[in-house]
Amino acid sequence: MTVKNRDSIMSIKPYVPGKPIDEVKRELGIDDVIKLASNENPLGPSEAAKGAMLEAACNMHIYPDGSSFYLKEAIAKKYNIQTENVIIGNGSDELIKLIAETYVNPEDEVVIGSPSFSEYIFATHLMGGKIVSVPLTADNRFDLAGMIAAITEKTKVIIICNPNNPTGTMVNKQEVNAFIAQVPEHILVVFDSAYAEYAEDDGQYESGSTYVIKYPNVIELRTFSKIYALAGLRVGYGIAAAETIAMISRTREPFNVNAMAQAAAIAALQDITHVEQSRKVNHEGKKYLYDQFQQMGLKYIPTHANFIMVDVEKDSKEVFQALMAKGVIVRTGDIFGMPTYLRVTIGLPEENERFIKALKEILKK
Ligand SMILES: *Cc1c(COP(=O)(O)O)cnc(C)c1O
DSSP: OOOOOOGGGGGOOOOOOOOOHHHHHHHHTOSOOEEOSSOOOTTOSOHHHHHHHHHHHTTTTSOOOTTOHHHHHHHHHHHTOOGGGEEEESSHHHHHHHHHHHHOOTTOEEEEEESOOTHHHHHHHHTTOEEEEEEOOTTSOOOHHHHHHTOOTTEEEEEEESSOTTTOOOOOHHHHHHHHHHSOTTSEEEEEOTTGGGOOOTTOOOOGGGTTTTOTTEEEEEESSSTTOOTTTOOEEEEEOHHHHHHHHTTSOTTOSOHHHHHHHHHHHHOHHHHHHHHHHHHHHHHHHHHHHHHHTOOEEOOSSSEEEEEOSSOHHHHHHHHHHTTEEOEESGGGTOTTEEEEEOOOHHHHHHHHHHHHHHHTO
């Protein structure tokens, strides 16, 4: 006899991560491998964050502050809100799961864009909820009107990834304003703003943080994994009305965020120069890649994030394999329903050049 599992977990598909550098080195027996697959910051953590980690390392026999008090304080200060409006997670991935655990009953509906970030589907299915996917518009942006139209009496949560992963597209201030005004108050709106710091918007980008105090049914998620370059430490945060934060906090493990992550995140938040530098490297890498794609006659989706979807006009799995054989790891679009696209993270200039050189050889352009 086997132990019977919960039915709802059978709809969970395993997460497909970007291939780790060491795995590719092992499998191919090559030494010189670069990873442009998981939207990590190629500059690495700021010196201040590294210093904070080293200092914290000596105290790892002590449990972390379960309330992440100083990190919450630093975040509250940044947004001019109270610590009661902040929750810290073991990555924003954890917060997505906690939100589902707090609000999603079996059969409840969670409205998401498609394609978007796969964690939303995981967390919903884990709780036995139903995913309602609203396809992106023809220009690969969130269809906010379509999402409003998808609301039923079972709708519990709507998740807006802005800028969106994997397309890099964004919805603007006017569109978000109009959307928020139409969502009933009993539905939670989650803004996943993992790439907010990269949005090049001419004032058109509106972060979810604008809405969180005014609307108790809105939460914004941010992460230290992307522009703050701390993906390995696992730390992210949510900001929302105090009652919403208190409710979600019920589902949180007492020591969900480790002490090194708390210390590094505080330091990273304060290192504005590193953030500026990261944005600049991204901007320049983006321009270079756009230019190269244009010269190669490849279509791409203009991005507001640190990655670009490029159409290689053939099965991207083949191109992915060929790139990997040359030591360049990217992501294929098939997992996002865009089988001829590759998603490439914008790297350092030499990494971008190496990717382009390899791509040219493979596509003979
Ligand atoms: C990378 C990413 C996150 C961040 O996840 P962490 O768990 O904080 O590392 C969240 N949302 C989206 C859309 C992402 O791409």
